Amino acid sequence: MLDLLDIYKNEYGYTKKKFGQHFLTSRHTIDDIAQSLADAECKNVVEIGPGCGVLTIAMLEKGVRVTSVEIDEDLAKFLPRYLFIYPKFRLIHSDFMLIEESQLPEGKIAFAGNLPYNVSVEILMHCVKFFHRIEKMTFMFQKEVADRINAKPNCKEYSSLSVISSYFFTMKKLKEISGGQFWPNTKVRSTVLEFYPRERHFDIDREKRFLDMVRNSFVLKRKTLKNNLMKHIENIEEVLEKAGLAQNIRGEQMTLADFIRLFETYDAQH
Numbered sequence: 631m632l633d634l635l636d637i638y639k640n641e642y643g644y645t646k647k648k649f650g651q652h653f654l655t656s657r658h659t660i661d662d663i664a665q666s667l668a669d670a671e672c673k674n675v676v677e678i679g680p681g682c683g684v685l686t687i688a689m690l691e692k693g694v695r696v697t698s699v700e701i702d703e704d705l706a707k708f709l710p711r712y713l714f715i716y717p718k719f720r721l722i723h724s725d726f727m728l729i730e731e732s733q734l735p736e737g738k739i740a741f742a743g744n745l746p747y748n749v750s751v752e753i754l755m756h757c758v759k760f761f762h763r764i765e766k767m768t769f770m771f772q773k774e775v776a777d778r779i780n781a782k783p784n785c786k787e788y789s790s791l792s793v794i795s796s797y798f799f800t801m802k803k804l805k806e807i808s809g810g811q812f813w814p815n816t817k818v819r820s821t822v823l824e825f826y827p828r829e830r831h832f833d834i835d836r837e838k839r840f841l842d843m844v845r846n847s848f849v850l851k852r853k854t855l856k857n858n859l860m861k862h863i864e865n866i867e868e869v870l871e872k873a874g875l876a877q878n879i880r881g882e883q884m885t886l887a888d889f890i891r892l893f894e895t896y897d898a899q900h
Contacts, residue, residue, distance in 0.1 A: 631691055632712055635813065638682035642704065645814060649702055650746030652812040653681045659807055663742070663822060664688035666768045666804060670740040678726045678743035678753060683709050685742070690716045697735055699726045727756055734760065741767040747818070750775055751791060758798055767799075767825040773806065776821035788882045790848040794841055796886050799825040831890055840893045847881035847889070855879050869896045 635653055645651035654660050663685060667675050673694050680686045680698035682705065689696050695718040700706045706723035713719045722733060727749075741764065745753050750771050757767060771779065774787075779795045780803060781787035795801065802824045809816035832840055846862050847855055856877060860866050870877055873895040875888065884892075 631687060634683040634687055634712060637712065638708065639813070641708070646702060649679075650748055651681060651702070652744070652814060652816055654684055654744065654807075654811060655813050656807070656811040659805065659811055660684055660688050662805060663768060663770070664692055664694075666822075666824060667740055667742050668692035668694050670694075670766050672738040672740060672765045674735050674737060675740045675742050676734060678741065679746065680709060681705065681744065683713060685744070686713065686719070687716075689742075690719055694718065695735070696720070697722065699724055699729060701725045726753060729756075731760060731763070734763065737763075738765045739763050740765050742769065744770040744820075747772045747775070751779075754779070754795070761798065761827060761830070764825075764827050766827075768804065768822065769825070770807070770820050770822045773819040773821045776803070776823055780821075780823060783883055783885050785882075789851075790845045790881075793844045793884075793886055793889055795825075797841070797844075798827065798830070800828050801825055836893075836897065839897070840890070843893055843896075844889055847884070851880075851882065853880075855881050855884065863896050865899075869899070 635655060645653065667689050675689055675694050675696050677686055677696055677698045680700055686696055686698055686709070690713070697720045698709065699722045700709065701724065703723065706721060709721055722729070741757050754769065757764065777787045778789050778791050780801050781789065781792040804822040804824050807820040807822065809818050830837065843859070843862065847858050849858050856866050856870060858881065863869055867877060869892065870879070873892045875892060
C-alpha cells in the first residue's frame with residue numbers, strides 16, 4: 631500500500647494552517663477508523679477533508695467505496711495522481727459546506743473525516759441536512775469539542791450542542807488520540823466519535839422550533855431555564871409546572887426527554 635503521507639511530505643513538505651491540516655501518522659489509529667467505516671453495511675463513505683489520503687487509502691483497501699470532498703486545490707490534484715488505480719475512489723473538489731445532496735452517492739452513506747477544529751460543529755450540523763441518507767458517521771474532533779457533543783446532564787461540558795446531537799444521533803466514543811499522532815505534531819488531543827441516527831421526534835416545522843428552544847435554554851448558563859426562556863415562552867412558570875419541572879431548574883440539568891416534554895407542553899397550548 632502506498633505511503634501517501636511520505637509521498638506528500640516529499641512533494642510539499644508543509645501543511646496549510648488556514649485549512650487546519652494535521653495528518654494522522656499512527657497506522658493503528660488509521661486502521662481502527664477505517665475499520666469503523668468498513669463495518670457500515672452500505673460500504674459507501676463520504677470523506678470530508680481527506681488530506682493526503684492516509685485514511686482514504688486504508689478504507690479503499692478494505693473494499694469501501696469512497697467519495698472524498700477536498701477544499702484544498704493542491705490536495706485535490708495530489709490525491710487522483712495516486713488513487714486513480716482504485717475504481718471505487720471519487721474526488722469532489724469543493725467546500726463540504728456547499729455540497730448538495732445531488733452530489734452525494736446514491737443510497738445510504740456513511741460520513742467520515744478528521745474535521746478542522748474551527749468548523750467541526752458547523753460540518754456536523756450540515757450533515758444533518760442529509761439525515762435520511764446516513765447509516766453512520768465516524769468523525770474526529772478536538773477533545774474539548776467531542777466532550778461537549780457527547781456530554782451528559784449535570785456536567786460542565788453539557789450544552790445545547792449536547793442536546794441537539796443526542797436528538798439526532800446515538801453517539802459512541804471510539805478512541806482518543808494524542809497530538810503526537812499527527813504531522814505536524816499538535817498539543818491538542820483529539821477524540822473519534824461514532825454517530826448512529828435515531829428516530830426524529832418532530833416534523834420539520836416543530837423540530838426547528840424545538841431546536842431553537844434548546845439553544846435559547848443555554849444562552850446564559852448561570853441563569854435558570856425560566857430566566858433564559860421567559861422572553862421566548864409565554865407563561866413559562868405555568869409551562870414548567872405542567873411539564874413537571876422545577877421552577878429553578880437549569881438547562882444543564884435537563885435530559886433530552888425533559889426538553890421534549892417541555893416543548894410538547896408549550897406547543898400544546900399554541
